[in-house]
Amino acid sequence: MSQLIVLVTGSRLYDDAWTIKRVLDDVAEDAVAEEVDELVIRHGACYPKRDPKTGRIPARSADWLTHLWIARFGPDHPIRIIEQERPAQWEAPCRAACKSRTHKERPVDHRRPRGTTTYCPKAGVYRNKDMVLEDPRPNLGVAFLRDNSSGTSNCITTMREFGIHVEEIPYELSDSPGPT
Ligand SMILES: [Zn+2]
Numbered sequence: 525m526s527q528l529i530v531l532v533t534g535s536r537l538y539d540d541a542w543t544i545k546r547v548l549d550d551v552a553e554d555a556v557a558e559e560v561d562e563l564v565i566r567h568g569a570c571y572p573k574r575d576p577k578t579g580r581i582p583a584r585s586a587d588w589l590t591h592l593w594i595a596r597f598g599p600d601h602p603i604r605i606i607e608q609e610r611p612a613q614w615e616a617p618c619r620a621a622c623k624s625r626t627h628k629e630r631p632v633d634h635r636r637p638r639g640t641t642t643y644c645p646k647a648g649v650y651r652n653k654d655m656v657l658e659d660p661r662p663n664l665g666v667a668f669l670r671d672n673s674s675g676t677s678n679c680i681t682t683m684r685e686f687g688i689h690v691e692e693i694p695y696e697l698s699d700s701p702g703p704t
Pocket of ligand 1: 634646
């Protein structure tokens with residue numbers, strides 16, 4: 525059985541759902557043309573918080589819009605589309621690299637308060653590397669860019685470090701904040 529593994533990354537402010545649809549449609553079309561059995565879409569599941577007033581999850585974040593595309597178009601697609609959500613484990617213990625002496629930019633004890641507990645600011649970086657190294661490794665990366673998101677840049681750099689081709693999709697809508 526053959527698979528095409530695509531790692532999607534992007535800004536949590538990316539809200540151009542039409543561009544995400546166009547790009548993912550193209551990816552899925554290529555998967556059909558390459559006669560793969562399954563298209564696997566792996567992403568960081570960084571979803572917006574539900575709006576307490578409307579009870580809805582706002583339509584932004586590359587991960588969320590990718591999730592919605594899979595839910596909406598996956599079931600009827602000619603090939604099987606599989607979603608792999610890989611959220612960062614912010615409250616997990618620090619990893620060895622957090623304590624390394626080469627980790628100069630932060631003190632060894634760098635956990636930060638979050639409510640009643642603390643979180644590791646490097647959790648997103650660790651998750652990105654895990655997504656890249658997870659077996660089977662991605663065949664392709666797609667990055668939806670907006671506002672120089674550092675998490676997105678880190679994911680792109682990590683993919684390239686491991687020889688994965690990344691397509692960068694620029695943000696083309698007006699950057700002025702619209703109504704939410
Ligand atoms: Zn840490």
